[in-house]
Amino acid sequence: MANRYEQIAADLRKQIEDGALPAAARLPSESALALQHRVGLPTVRHALNVLQVEGLIEKRHGKGNFVRAVDQKIEYANDRVGRAAQPSSPTGSLLERALDDLPEVTVSCCEIRANDELASRMNVRVETRLLEFVYRGRRPKDEAPYSIVRSYLLYAMVASAPTPLTSTASPWGNEYVDWLTEAGIALGHVVERLTARPPSVREAAELGISPGVAVIEIQRTSYDTHGTVVETADLVMSGDRVAAVYSTPCVRTRQSC
Amino acid sequence: MANRYEQIAADLRKQIEDGALPAAARLPSESALALQHRVGLPTVRHALNVLQVEGLIEKRHGKGNFVRAVDQKIEYANDRVGRAAQPSSPTGSLLERALDDLPEVTVSCCEIRANDELASRMNVRVETRLLEFVYRGRRPKDEAPYSIVRSYLLYAMVASAPTPLTSTASPWGNEYVDWLTEAGIALGHVVERLTARPPSVREAAELGISPGVAVIEIQRTSYDTHGTVVETADLVMSGDRVAAVYSTPCVRTRQSC
């Protein structure tokens, strides 16, 4: 650990953890740090790079380096999945209310044709008409959204149902449940596949995060009671602002276990 | 996008995606790349750094830079959570079998005392006697494990039950379900909180991943049928080798919905 840049990184890391450098505080300028530690500028930049990849600091061109605020996380809870947009469980909703941080949600919709991937996921033919809904959930105090949801429905299935784009929507794109219900379709179960990965360049820009801050990606597939796919969605969420919470009841019917 | 290093990164990224640089292939040496693109070494290293943070390449000191293999992911499925170690659902087990990739699991156990965090999570007093089980799941072809699970049980609750450390354990540390059952305790539900984040230095070393490759962290809490915490666990999984899969049935009893 004789590395100079590791020492500098460790020093700053400690100051951040101790609170000497509180959240959102500006670090000394890079040249100042170089003087302090009697090293060259590139060495300081290397150290800061490490901290950036660890998600501890954020660089702002022309302004300085800042301690990343890692406050309470928004929760994506599965007890709302497959239910109406109205949150019935306190898990997520109380938290959001308590923080005076009701999310602002923007929704857009357009008609598209299924490409290979969507066709395979929804078990339909390529070029099938679909409706794509894009949801962006944002905390009022933030610039960038914390999640981007692309939800896909079969055009033929919901075209007859009224689909008002309410701005009071859930940020997770759960309104489709209501629409399907109105169309007489009952949901059976929802399968979600979660992965953690670095953001693509585009995602980093859209979510306002630096590369190195992980994102959670959820591929959601909703089935009706007959096992037919009725919806699929891609959720990409900023890993440092969102946690996913799953509650699994242990129903042990003698049969299945 | 006139940046030289972005161009180099984009060039290599394209070659990896196109398959010109297949998985596990070695990239040209840094000095060779510098000559090819007529830039200085630091510029090439900057580009490679970007690709490393994106998880596309892996650097090996003294050997070279290599394309990261991103093969089929191990699945952590909640249909096994709260059930016995024997997987009953095909979701995960079939995949693992098909890949001829049955995980090797190492287990260790020691008695510890609850610290502040564990005491709060298990709703017991600090210094309460606990049993800590550490599971590491590893693919035979890999050096490092893909997941590290630390599971905590109340010593008083399971001390009387036989706890054979079977090497055929599930890599996710689910044996506690059997032990609790033997002790006459019935599980009620399991709550899991997932987050995505960069690995700590220690985790990166233990999981054999480079910083910048995200990890999935799951904080699991198991409750019995009375709502008492009977187990809690921390699962840290290499984000590029593991996906978490949750299947949520939409039981809409008229009451609760």
Place this chain on the structure above:
DNA sequence: GAGTGGTCTAGACCACTGT
């Protein structure tokens, strides 16, 4: 305009890996 971080150069030396 002054201060900040971003890009890039050219070169030295060290540490790890293989032969």
Place this chain on the structure above:
DNA sequence: CAGTGGTCTAGACCACTCC
């Protein structure tokens, strides 16, 4: 030993932000 990446230096110039 030769080849590889890892660390570090000193300095030039550009781009962004704020006054």
